[in-house]
Amino acid sequence: MSTMQFWKPGASTPGSTLDRATQAEDNIIHSAPASSNLGIQAQRERLPIFKHREKILYAVEKYGVVIIVGQTGCGKTTQLPQYLYETGWAANGNIIACTQPRRVAATSVAARVATEVGSVLGDEVGYTIRFEDVSSKSRTRIKYMTDGMLFRETMIDPLLSKYSVIMIDEAHERSIYTDLLLGVLKKIRRKRPGLRLIVSSATLEAKYFLDYFNSGPPVAGIGGGAAPTDGPADEATIVSLEGRMYPVEVAYLKEPTEDYVAEAVRVVWGLHMQPGQGDILVFLTGREEIDRCLSELSELVPRLPRGAPALVPLPLHAGLSTDDQLATIVSLEGRMYPVEVAYLKESTEDYVAEAVRVVWGLHMQPGQGDILVFLTGREEIER
Incomplete structure (x- = not known):
């Protein structure tokens, strides 16, 4: 395949000789995967959110609603529920809930957090999605779920009385259930001032959420909350998290393409053949495009030169079963350790x-x- 041509914003316009494979070395940052050779606690402490831990916990203690603004990859989805769990917000049988707009995220994040906590998935850490509940009524203290599942719970328990903290993650995506939940939770807090609400967003539109929760009469008095400091709290505040796991470099194709799936395959192949380690994420618009991209990449695998690193195409979309989704996540996380694959020399009947x-x-x-x-x-x- 031909060498990829990219245009980096801020550089000379398309048509110049800029080529990602031949950029000046001082413009290239080679980063080893964060997880390689590091224990789980060390990985957690390397996340950008870690240095904001005390500030976040103070905000949750003082305010009824905390709006977290942090870029993707800062660790808010996996770490915030753990910080709350470690500081007693799940005491006395209470549960810390974290909603996700998609079931793939709910299941995969729950599996990761269970690993970090040292728990079997479904015990201290669990998840609930449509038609599937992997949690324990008596033991689960951190529960990930789709926003639709939490909304359905309000029909059975209108005050969501078993939850001490509810985190609405990816609120900037503004799904129908997310918007409905925000409206319902604002009303619930008037009856349960001790309930803490965390709204997580990856954009700077947090001011809209702040204005929404600070509008109307203030919440005051004690009303059925179960948090450690049950009682009056100022209504809402914003906590901004700075920093990413890695610097991000943006580059665009110099020329438009009529077949973006074929172009994605070409770019993945070109990136894979360059020196350096790491995984490649390809975002496509639907399952058909994902399956096609996967098929075309798989056809290229036999063409890898001898000694080249293995290319393992893996799908990840909502159409996969939960087991297949988790298998993909495990495959990706498994790259932090060397894996040896061996085959039997002869077939076997048993x-x-x-x-x-x-x-x-x-x-x-x-x-x-x-x-x-x-x-x-x-x-x-x-x-």
């Missing part, structure tokens, strides 16, 4: 017995790490 034999053999070898065994169903797993 692959379960063969799996047992292989696992036993690997276990008896020195210096082995974890061993993952993928089987086709519950019966095979139990056997």
Whole structure:
């Protein structure tokens, strides 16, 4: 494939000799993945949100509504519920809720947070999406869910009495359920002043949310809240989080393209063949485009030169089952460790017995790490 041509904003206009592969070295930042060789706690402390931890907790203690403004990747979705959990907001059987506009986000983030907490998914950390509830009524203290699921809960429990803090994440996307929830939660806080509400946004439109919650009569008095400091609180404030995990460099194609899926495949291939490590995320408009891109990339894999890093195309969209979504997330996170793949030299009629034999053999070898065994169903797993 030909070398990719990009135009970097602020540089000379398209038509110049600017080429991403030949930019001056001082304009290129090579970053190793944040997770490589770091423990979970070290990874958490490297997130930009970590240095704002005390400021956020103070704001939640003092104000009834806290609007968090932070760029994507700062850690607000995974870390804020944990900070609240660590400081007692889930005491006495209360739950910290975090809503997501999409079920893919709810399930994958819950799985990540469960890992960070050191809990089995569905125990201390769980999730609820349509037709699927992976949580425990008695043990779950951090629950991720779609905004639609929380809205449905208001029909059963109008005051959402089991929640001490509710975080509306990605509020800037302004989905129908998100807007409905914001209206309902404003009314709930008049009955439950102790309920804390966190509205998370990746844009600077937070002023609109602030004006909305500060409009109307002030919330005062004690009314059924279950937070540690149940009682009057100033209504709303904004906390801005600065910083990203990595610098971001924007570049545009020099020429428009009629087939953006084919162009995406070409760009991914070109980036993969350049030196350096990391994953490549491709955002497409729908499942059909994702499947096509995945198919075309898979066809290119056999053309990789000997010694080139492996190219593993993975799909991620709402049409996947929860298991497939989590498998993709695990595959991506698994890149932080070396993975060795081996195949049987000969076929076998009883692959379960063969799996047992292989696992036993690997276990008896020195210096082995974890061993993952993928089987086709519950019966095979139990056997």
